Amino acid sequence: EAGFPSAAAPRGRRRSQQHASLEALTMLDLELPYPPSVNHYWRRVGARTLISRQGREFRQRVCVLLQQRGTQPLDGPVELRVDVFPPDRRRRDIDNLPKALLDALAHGGAYRDDSQIVRLALEKHRVVAGGKVRIRLEAFVPCEIESTERP
Secondary structure (H helix, E strand, O other): OOOOOOOOOOHHHHHHHHHHHHHHHHEEEEEEEOOOOHHHHEEEEOOEEEEOHHHHHHHHHHHHHHHHOOOOOEOOOEEEEEEEEOOOOOOOOHHHOHHHHHHHHHHHOOEOOHHHEEEEEEEEOOOOOOOEEEEEEEEOOOOOOOOOOOO
């Protein structure tokens, strides 16, 4: 039957095919442009605080990339790994990057809301011309940790 593994397929192969299709539904690997830092993401206009032009352009680029891939939002808790490749050797605080990135991913439909993120890992790598970030987003699977508390 179409869409189902044949009865003659080895059990291990059938499982790996099922695992691969499930993984494709719960994971996103993507290379994105370098995001603006939180210092450049917001602009004040009178009494209002708005996303800057640089922030809006970044968000739009992320939305287009996600749309081209046909990305569907993940539901439930997710974990995100971000590999950061700065555009130059200037001193940068890695904790200034996530806001624009997380908001753009939510706005582009990678997940419904950035409150779904329960684990976030950032790692800075070598300088790359123009800068970039590589993300890996997947459904969060908690590991059970034995409690050290006594009753």
